[in-house]
Amino acid sequence: MTVNLTLVLVAASLLGCGVYLVLERSLSRVLVGIVMIGNGVSLSFMVAGGPAGRAPIVSKGGDTTGLTDPLPQAMVLTAIVITLATTAFVLAMAYRSWQLNGHDDVQDDIEDDIVRRLALRDVTSEAYSATTSDYPGDDSSGDPGQGPDDDPLVADAAETAEREARST
Amino acid sequence: MNALVPLPVLLPILGAGASLALLHHPRIQRWLSLTVLGSVVVVAAVLLVQADRHGPQTVWIGAWPETLGIVLVADRLAALMLLVSAVVTLAVLAYSVGQGMTEDEEGAPISVYHPTFLVLVAGVANAFLAGDLFNLFVSFEMLLFASYVLLTLGGTAARVRAGTIYVLVNLLSSTLFLISLAVTYAATGTLTLAHLAQRLAELPDHVSLMIQLLLLTTFAIKAAVFPLSLWLPDSYPTAPAPVTAVFAGLLTKVGVYAILRVQTLLFPDSPLTDLLLWAALLTMIIGILGAIAQSDIKRMLSFTLVSHIGYLILGIALDSRTGTAGTTFYVVHHITIQTALFLVLGLVERRAGSTALMRIGGLARIAPLLAVLFFVPAMNLAGIPPFSGFIGKVGLFQAAQLDSSPLAWTLVVAGAATSLLTLYAVAKTWAVVFWRTPLEAHEALEAIGTSSAEPVPGHDTGAVRVHRGHVHTAAGTVSRSDIEEARRLGDDNEPERDFHTLIEAGDDNRHAPLGMLLPAAGLVTASVLLTVVAGPLYALGDRAADDLHERTPYLSSVLTEEHP
Known part of the structure; x- marks a missing residue:
């Protein structure tokens, strides 16, 4: 060909x-x-x-070569x-x-972004549990760039109360 | 020659036209669509019986000379898929009629729903019956166009955002399909599947491998096989519940069907087992890990959908009769289950006003029937023994164990792990949605709001929370406002209200009408019945797999004349 x-x-x-x-x-x-x-x-x-x-137009019995x-x-x-x-x-x-x-940009997946940030925060909080409380003033793990905790799936009322007690 | 074969495509198309003409008579329109889909179910059942008894049923449309015209073929696999999809779409349509899809849906163009839905059904049916690649392309376009319209129904901000990505991804996959069609035609001079089956074998290996990879990539996008699955969990959840249900049940399975058909009919000598097994492995694991991370039930289910496509690919990859039979059974199971779950989820959303896990709770006491309706297919999805999910998985694992390569054994382990993780994901969801009290959910949500009130940047005075051995910090202000803004964008219906506030306000009496409850309950019952009929169904899957791997029943029924 x-x-x-x-x-x-x-x-x-x-x-x-x-x-x-x-x-x-x-x-x-x-x-x-x-x-x-x-x-x-x-x-x-x-x-x-x-x-x-x-052009592929053929009459009946016509020539079909070169079409x-x-x-x-x-x-x-x-x-x-x-x-x-x-x-x-x-x-x-x-x-x-x-x-x-006001624009026609293809936008990011919002939920995905939220989940990604939740995951990012979880990583630092693991490290946090190992380093805090024993060393007051050491906030190496408390990265202010990370998001706050808004994972309510596991937060029940007792935990909330505990946290509020700490904060006051 | 069987005049019944084109009917599953023709009836919905004609119905769609009539339904457009009846725009101003919604009641007649509804009955028309239900009647059309009801008759498609009957036709598909008859076709299945005929295909099972007398071999594949074929029609050359317009009576053109063979291999010039378009052929529709209903063999065992196609007829079975046709029947299942017809039953599922009928249930979804009944559900959406009950929901008052055409009336309540905010801002939706009235009455466009029914014609579009019928076009979607016609496209799906055509894809199952298509006997040549170009017809398959056209049916993909039919169902995709219908799905574009359904997905962006009403044109709200969230749907336009999700729709953009969905449309673009599918446009690219269609373009890829066209390119592979051009290449195939240039190499073989035909696109009829049966004809291709003969001519592809004569091509040099590298040419046919390229055609195979092009086609597989195209279908893998449609079927949402990792790494081509990333579009799915983003686009499905924003659509109305019945639309998501039918998409989740059918559209990806059309892609899986195309992969199965192409692999068995066109490329029997090049199974690409390793490649497909890897794809199956990654699809399973990454899909289910995604599901666990989600905080919205619809998205969680979309990720399990991706994950379970992996099982189907596993059966295809093994390139054995047991594997194909397992995939056939699992497809039937998965279409039913996934659609049922999304329909029930629609009921939950209606009752609790949201599908975000953080907003709902305590539905078990308020709506015990919903709790059961969600629990049964959820356990079925995870593959808990008496249900069909267990049977399907056992079948696939058996096939993998017969293959006995290390990679196949890895797949068995990964499949079992995925099954367990699915159980974890759905059980967690069930516990949160149905078990904890709405007040707990509300307090948790409130707590998040208050903890951000006085942020102290760089210094962790307070907002520290302990749960499950983890300590979470709540420092930082930037991401909080971002997340909240995102949340507001993400759900534009009553962003500040959760289920508890709904109850407090006495606004929780949103009982689902019987018209929605019955189809959902019916589909859940059907999914349980799959266990009862598992024996005959699996035997049918076995026979379908035999047909597929022998190829002669298909080829001889399509090509009745001898061709040079």
């Missing part, structure tokens, strides 16, 4: 630029990236379809339609995000 090098190069550069844009934070840039990737993939289907030829393979073109058409719908949806989402937040 001979391959059209121009098509391959164009597809590759479209994909490369698309990937670069997808790595951005702003949803509209990501969208442009997605569209570029989509076009690059469509071109690669053209490569998959083999060498170009005559372009119509199947990849049908697939590309489907893919283009799907990309179009996706573009519309992502645009709507970017607009909604702008309405709600």
Whole structure:
């Protein structure tokens, strides 16, 4: 199978630029990236379809040599339609995000962030139990950068009372 | 040729159209969707019986010459998946009708729910029946588009945030799928699965390995296999309860089904056992460790979902009949259980006003039925003996032990450990949600609020708390305000109220309507019944696995003519 090098190069550069844009934070840039990737993939289907030829329209009993393979073109058409719908949806989402937040940046996972901080704090508190109370004034473990304890799953009323007694 | 085969796709699609036309008649719309899904259940059951008795049922759509047209195939595995998904979606739809999804949901576009849900069902059915890769791609797009709409229903801030990531991840996986389709077509000149099964074997090894890896990566994103699973626990929990339930039950399993199909039909000579076993191991362990760390029940369950995908991959990776049979049984079990759990969780959320562990407590006395409904599938998920989870895990461990490589034995140990950790995660959740009193929960929450009132930076005067042998410091002001702000952003419904304040205010009489309770209870009962029918079901799984590994039943039913 001979391959059209121009098509391959164009597809590759479209994909490369698309990937670069997808790595951005702003949803509209990501969208442009997605569209570029989509076009690059469509071109690669053209490569998959083999060498170009005559239009694949045959009358009954007509000559079928030298026709372009119509199947990849049908697939590309489907893919283009799907990309179009996706573009519309992502645009709507970017607009909604702008309405709600004033920007269209892809945001971090909040809950995940909370869990991560809880975990970070737990690490230091382990060390804390080993070093505190015996050495007053030693606050090597009390890292002020760490978050406070808000893990209520294990905090029952008695513990709360104990802590309040200490603090007063 | 069997005219029944396209019906599970056609009926929901036509139903979706009719349901759009009936936008202004919500009552008729509801009955229409229920009727459509009810008939899909019947059709799927008939198909399963036929496929089991007479071999795979096929239809070449539009009567095009073979391998030119599109083929739908219902073999034992596909028909079984079809039946389970139809039953589960029917239960979820009944639940959402009971919830008044189309009326109560704040800001939701009225009546869009039903057509979208039906498109989702059609997409799932099409994915199970698809006999060629491009049709599989189209069905993925159908169900994904429906899921985009369902996930961002109402367009609230939290849902748009979660939806963005979900949509982008799935867009990329679809693009990857398209690339692998282009490569496959360029290498073989066909995308029909049965045809590919013959032609891929003639390709040089490295080409077919590349195609296999491309397809596996695509499906692993859909199936949420680690390290491609990170999108899932972020995006699922924000959706309405029935939506999360159906996503958790079905969407990832479609990916698992695709992996199973591709591995057995297209690449029988290249099982990639080691790679998949590692993926299964990491998915199990990292998923369940994530579940333990969560402070929200929905997120906890999403992580267990990821973790238990590992079991399914384990069965596929072993590339043996026992392994495939184990996976088949476990898929059926897991679809039912995970959906049931999320439905019950929806009831809990309605009753207690939240799913954040810190806000709820004491539901066992107030709603004993909910406690039971949550307890049964939770124990089933963890694999406690009489339940089907135990049977499924034993089947998979047996298959791994037959394989007897060190890595397979590691998987058995990891699987058992994951099972125990699942038990720990769900038992902890159950104890907190149902056992402690709402007042305890409230006081704990209050305590957090007061401890931050007078922070003394850099000096640990007071806010030190002892529990379970750990000492926690409560110094620092920066992260506190961050966390609280995040909390407020994270749940925009009544951020300052927990279950105790709801009760105090006399606002706790939010009993779930019978229309929600019955489908959830029905699904929990069905999950228990899986134990009762485990024998015949496992035998069916065995036969399905035989079909998959022999390949001839599938190939000969699809390609009835000889092809050059």
